[in-house]
Structures are given as structure tokens and as C-alpha cells.
Amino acid sequence: MAAPPSVRLTIADGPRAGTAPAKVNYARLDARLARLVEAKDMVGLGVAVVENGELRFVKGYGVTTAGSDDRVTANTVFRWASLSKGVASTLIGKLADEGKLSLQAPVSRFGTSLRLPGGSERVVTVENLLSHRLGIVKNAYDDKLEEGIDPRVIRTALGGLDRYCAPGTCFAYQNVAYDTASEIVRSVTKQSYQDAVKQRLFTPLGMNSASVTRDGLMRAQSWARPHVGRRTVPVDDAYYRVPAAGGINSSVLDLGTWMRAQMGQAKNVLPRRVLDTIHRPRVSTASARKRGTLFDRELTDGWYGLGWRDYQYVGHGIVGHRGAVRGYRSMIAFDPKTRDGVAVLWNSESAKPVAIQLEVLDAMYRRPFKDWLELDTKKKG
Known part of the structure; x- marks a missing residue:
């Protein structure tokens, strides 16, 4: 399957032939993401949205390095952190x-x-x-x-x-x-893990920016440097030494391609029976989530499959995962039945972008808009 074009895809471009009208107000989403990346604890951000199995929105925000003019694009490479477990x-x-x-x-x-x-x-x-x-x-x-x-x-x-x-x-x-x-x-x-992943998954899926090593990140034409606050820090190699747990890198464009494949949109590479096997819930994680934040508890009935988490959100089954290594965060969440979802990569340790998933899912499910990103919510005290 060829990779989608490396440009922003929005409703402003007009629906493509045979494509249903967008459920997400992409103009509003775009404006909100541009505001989000201006936060003091944000640096760069990449977002991909899939509707009905089609990549409808891909865009980068902010910069690759705090204080620079090097803009994040749809092709800028970030670390996936624990989203890597779903690859394994x-x-x-x-x-x-x-x-x-x-x-x-x-x-x-x-x-x-x-x-x-x-x-x-x-x-x-x-x-x-x-x-x-x-x-x-x-x-x-x-x-x-x-x-x-x-x-x-x-x-x-x-x-x-x-x-x-x-x-x-x-x-x-x-x-x-x-x-x-x-x-x-x-x-x-009888192959290295890196070669097996590339040959059997990334190359057939057209994920040309995806890699499994620290060098793969740093040799990319555009790559996002890690930040603690707005301080640039070295790329930590610890979790690259456990590649099945935390070693994958790619652009948000390719993460969007990966999400489509997990929805069953690349049957020649990933048959539905494989996806059903790995996504099927195996063990409850609900007790751990009870100790989480109020936001975490919006995604209820937590389970773990094979390298993937399973949740319920307002009566819909969601498959996803989140990741964190020093200076990077990542998130993916999708509904395998409606084939709608969102993937996010960012190069700071802010927790704010995690809320993007709820704003997008609310739009997908035709729910009233709620300011999950708290861009318009005045803080008390």
C-alpha cells in the first residue's frame, strides 16, 4: 500500500470522490491545535486523524527545537515510545x-x-x-x-x-x-528485529519514515528534538535497547498509516484475523485506572490485549495506547468498528495533548463540543 501524500488533508480541500462529508470540524481543530502548541510546556506536535478508514487530516505544529524556526511538518520524525509495543x-x-x-x-x-x-x-x-x-x-x-x-x-x-x-x-x-x-x-x-519489522510491516505499508533505532531518528531529514519543559535534552538511548518495548520512530503521517492498517485497511499486509487476535482483551487494567486522573477515567473498562489497550468511551469500544520516554510523548486511539481515530506525537513532556483524543472522538460520535484541551477554561485560584 503506497503511503498517503505528505501534505495536510483537511475539509478545506474538499471531500474526495466517494468520501462522506467530514464528521470533524477540521478548521476548528486546526485552530485549537495551533493554540495548544503555544503553551509554555509545548514545543512541537504532529496530529493525524482517520475517518471511516481514510486519512483526512495530517499536520505538524510548532518547531522541532525550542527557540528555532525549524517547523514541524507531517514528515517530521518523533519517537513512538510505548506505542512500539503494538508493532511487536x-x-x-x-x-x-x-x-x-x-x-x-x-x-x-x-x-x-x-x-x-x-x-x-x-x-x-x-x-x-x-x-x-x-x-x-x-x-x-x-x-x-x-x-x-x-x-x-x-x-x-x-x-x-x-x-x-x-x-x-x-x-x-x-x-x-x-x-x-x-x-x-x-x-x-533468523533476522534482526529491525530487519524483520521493516521487511514484514513498514515497507509493505509504505511507512518510509519509520525506523527502529536511535540513528534512524537522528538521521531523518526532519526530526523533533526531545525537551523537558522547553529545554532541549539529549536523545536517551535506553529504550532503544529494548526495541520491542520502546524503539520505534516515525512521522505522524506514517503513524496515521499504521493506524489505518490497524483498522483493517491493509488486508494484504494485516489480515483481519491477525488484528482480531492482537486487539482482543486479555486482562483487566481497571483497578490501575481507578487510581488515575479524572481524564483517564473518561476512558472506562480498561483491558489489555496484545501490545494494545482496550477501553470503552461513551458506549464505543476503543483500541489504543500511550507512550512516554524522556522528552517525548505519544498517543493513538481508534474505533475499529467505525474506523475512526486519532494519532498524536509530541516532543515535550506535557500532558495536554492527551486530551486531543476526546475532542476528536466526541466529534466522530456527534457529541456536543467540550473543551477537553482547556484552552478556553479559566483556571480556579
Whole structure:
């Protein structure tokens, strides 16, 4: 499937032949996003909106580096952070569909470096791995990864932890352990994880800006520098060393292309049966969300599939994920039934753009407008 044109697509351009009238007021959305990026804790932003399976709006806002005149465009490359997990699960789901592995196979069958308390790597399945049901504490040893320790060494050390719960019975989000997926891919395909992802997913989908390494980000013709506040910081390489958990980069244009594929718009690459397998809820995350913000609780009935989260929003099923690494944030949310959704990448640690999904989804569902971005809401006190 060829990549869509690398330009902004809005209602102002007029609906294309055979395309239904837009449900989103793109002129208003455009104006609101331009205001959002002017916030003190914002630098650059890329947004893609898909309606009825078609990419209808793609645009960049702000700058790649605070204080510069280098504008973010639809082709500017950002980090995906934990949106990368959906790439790993999609690839493994595709390999399973091709009969190259079983999701019910124990992780130990693939000769990985993962060790778990009590030797449960011999029991834990690939499905358990991709749904964060390994029986160990949340984010186990992320600190050691950030200290520069080889993730393979860390995965082996996980065997010395106390058991958090019986394997397969509870949700505890992982990064280092989740990257066992990259070792499984290498074992099955006899390719590097980077080559397998590119050959089997990115190239067939026409995602020409997408890459799996730090160099891939920094060699892009236009790439967004990471920021803490408005201070530019170095690109941290820790999570590139666990590529299945946090190593993907691309433009928002290509993230929009990825979202279309996850909606079933690239059946020659991702058959519906693969998507149904990876999106299907496996384990409840509702207890964790009860401790979240009021905004988080708008997306109810939280579950985790394989590399993807599942929610309910005003009676509609939503598939998505959010990501965060130093200096970058990311978000994707879509309705697989209506094939509507929004994807957002930004190069700061602001939480504000997360609200874009609700403004877009409200428009998709013909709900009254609400100022979720709080651009017009006066703060109390």
C-alpha cells in the first residue's frame, strides 16, 4: 500500500470522490491545535486523524527545537515510545497467523534470555508475555536499563525477583521483560528485529519514515528534538535497547498509516484475523485506572490485549495506547468498528495533548463540543 501524500488533508480541500462529508470540524481543530502548541510546556506536535478508514487530516505544529524556526511538518520524525509495543505484538501475531509460532508456546521454547521466579519462563506463554502477565512487579528493573545495563543481563536477573502473582493471572506492565518479544522474532525469522519489522510491516505499508533505532531518528531529514519543559535534552538511548518495548520512530503521517492498517485497511499486509487476535482483551487494567486522573477515567473498562489497550468511551469500544520516554510523548486511539481515530506525537513532556483524543472522538460520535484541551477554561485560584 503506497503511503498517503505528505501534505495536510483537511475539509478545506474538499471531500474526495466517494468520501462522506467530514464528521470533524477540521478548521476548528486546526485552530485549537495551533493554540495548544503555544503553551509554555509545548514545543512541537504532529496530529493525524482517520475517518471511516481514510486519512483526512495530517499536520505538524510548532518547531522541532525550542527557540528555532525549524517547523514541524507531517514528515517530521518523533519517537513512538510505548506505542512500539503494538508493532511487536502485530509482527508476532502475523508470524503466528503464518504458522511460524504459537501464541500458546512457552517463552522458553525460543531460547530467550528471560528468566522468571521459580523457572516460570517454562510456563509463561508468548500470549502472557505480550499481555504483561508474567507474574513479576510492574516495570521490573527499568532503572537498571536506564543505568546502561545490557537488557539481556537484566532479563536473566528477573528470575531472582519475588513472585508478584501467579503467571498468567494479573496485569503488571513491563518494558525490559516485554522486549523478550524481539528475541522471539529473531529466533523465528533468523533476522534482526529491525530487519524483520521493516521487511514484514513498514515497507509493505509504505511507512518510509519509520525506523527502529536511535540513528534512524537522528538521521531523518526532519526530526523533533526531545525537551523537558522547553529545554532541549539529549536523545536517551535506553529504550532503544529494548526495541520491542520502546524503539520505534516515525512521522505522524506514517503513524496515521499504521493506524489505518490497524483498522483493517491493509488486508494484504494485516489480515483481519491477525488484528482480531492482537486487539482482543486479555486482562483487566481497571483497578490501575481507578487510581488515575479524572481524564483517564473518561476512558472506562480498561483491558489489555496484545501490545494494545482496550477501553470503552461513551458506549464505543476503543483500541489504543500511550507512550512516554524522556522528552517525548505519544498517543493513538481508534474505533475499529467505525474506523475512526486519532494519532498524536509530541516532543515535550506535557500532558495536554492527551486530551486531543476526546475532542476528536466526541466529534466522530456527534457529541456536543467540550473543551477537553482547556484552552478556553479559566483556571480556579
